[in-house]
Amino acid sequence: MMHRRTRGFGPCRQIGRAICRTIAASLVALAMAVAPSQHASAQDAHFGYSLAAPENTLTIWGSTDIAAFGPAISTFVDRNPGVAVTYVDINTNELYEKTAGACAENRPASDLVISSAVDLQVSLANDGCASAHASDLTGQLPSWANWRNEVFGFTFEPVVIVYNRAGTPFDGMTISRFDLIDLLRTDEATYSGKVATYDIEDSGVGYLFAFMDSQQATTFGRLVESFGRNKVVATCCAEEILDGVAEGRYLVAYNMLGSYAIARARWDDRIGVLFPTDYTLVLARAALIPKQAENRALAGRFIDFLLSDKGRGVLEDTDLIARPHNDLPSGEGLDLPGDSLLRPIALTPVLLVGLDQEKRRLFLDIWKSSIAPVKDAP
Known part of the structure; x- marks a missing residue:
């Protein structure tokens, strides 16, 4: 039977749906305005400097909503002067198909692929479409969140x-x-x-x-x-x-x-x-550096940022890393289940x-x- 408890989400102090959506839209609009491109589509967001050299421009294909992931990209750019990031929002199946196609044709595509469909990420690595990246931070990941130093789980959802x-x-x-x-x-x-x-x-x-x-x-x-x-x-x-x-x-x-x-x-x-x-x-959204990536070093630097204390803090602020929320407007918190009830989806x-x-x-x-x-x- 269902059991009562103190609810995780009570009546929050609602800031207003329209206001919230305006904030998210403004984030994307600001990112687009920082580095406009004649090739940009409505699904592209650009962060950093439009005059950055190609070797300092990181192209990310991802399935994460820009409103949730934009703050992490912005913080990375702020901490790396002279670096630009182009983020292209693509649904998970198309993201896999585009990356696998580029791999099969041995041509460059994105520098980094980030997807919630982690099984498709493991499949890309298994098919030889990933570049390895190892650092002190990747070495600290639990085994279920690091597959062969090629697929890295960096969220906790x-x-x-x-x-x-x-x-x-x-x-x-x-x-x-x-x-x-x-x-x-x-x-x-x-x-x-x-x-x-x-x-x-x-x-x-x-x-x-x-x-x-x-x-x-x-x-x-x-x-x-x-x-x-x-x-x-x-x-x-x-x-x-x-x-x-x-x-x-x-x-x-x-x-x-x-x-x-x-x-x-x-x-x-x-x-x-x-x-x-x-x-x-529990999903750990996964990052992978394609084998044909032109800026592998910069992609690895971004992965390390996501795994750093600063990066994890930003991801927590946008709820990509779940934590007990004691700061909800209503004053109520969100209690995560105990470890025995959590089943992380292992990258294997x-x-x-x-x-x-x-x-x-x-x-x-x-x-x-x-x-x-x-x-x-x-």
């Missing part, structure tokens, strides 16, 4: 359940996957069409979380069946799903990246965040199992037999 606070009974409760299944089974009238998750066919990180669930949880089959009965919306993009939960179009969102959800809940008191109490997956070849073409096809067939993706979410 719990995978969470997000809920609409006005439309659900979850405030002050803890919940396991068993509880979620029971709730959906007994109250289909309320939750049918009101539960959202990633479309795992289009989202690399969504596929990763679902496959890890299938390996970890005895509840997985029942969970997928319950999702099917309740017409779960399988759709794109964390921001879109969080908007839907906040607005009440969805009441529950499953397997959401805690970094984005926690950051949103800090200013938007329409949503709450829960850590599943049977286990909580085990991740490649889910990428085997036949296993992936069978897994997607099982998923899609119960859950039809919704390309145009309500």
Whole structure:
């Protein structure tokens, strides 16, 4: 059964959704204005000096929202005068395809690839598409966050359940996957069409979380069946799903990246965040230097910055590294689960199992037999 506790997210002092979005938009606009380029697209952000020499310009392809990752890049540039950074925001599947394509054709692309789909990062390294980088800081990473000095996990992001606070009974409760299944089974009238998750066919990180669930949880089959009965919306993009939960179009969102959800809940008191109490997956977003990178040394310097005390502090401030939040506007804190409940997704070849073409096809067939993706979410 579900148990009550002091809730992690109570009524925060809301600064206003419009204001928060304006801040994020201003960050990107400022970055674009610092180093404009005639080749820039709406998904590109530029930091530093437009006249920086090519060897001092770092190109990063990444799937992390610029509003969350921009402060880390800005701090790195501030600490490295004369260095410029171009950040291109690409979804995880396309990011993998572009990097793998450049590797296969032996041509340079980006200097650094950062992705939440860490299984695809390990796959790139396994295919010989990564350059090694070793330093005192990479040597201090736990073994699960460093694969052969080629793939480095630098964040600590719990995978969470997000809920609409006005439309659900979850405030002050803890919940396991068993509880979620029971709730959906007994109250289909309320939750049918009101539960959202990633479309795992289009989202690399969504596929990763679902496959890890299938390996970890005895509840997985029942969970997928319950999702099917309740017409779960399988759709794109964390921001879109969080908007839907906040607005009440969805009441529950499953397997959401805690970094984005926690950051949103800090200013938007329409949503709450829960850590599943049977286990909580933890993602370490992964950085990889492509084999054909032109500025490997600068890419390595950036990785070391992310792993440094200063870099980790910036990542904590933007919730890319989870920590107990005792500074929420409401005065309440966020209690992370104990270590026994945290299941970090280790950067090892085990991740490649889910990428085997036949296993992936069978897994997607099982998923899609119960859950039809919704390309145009309500």
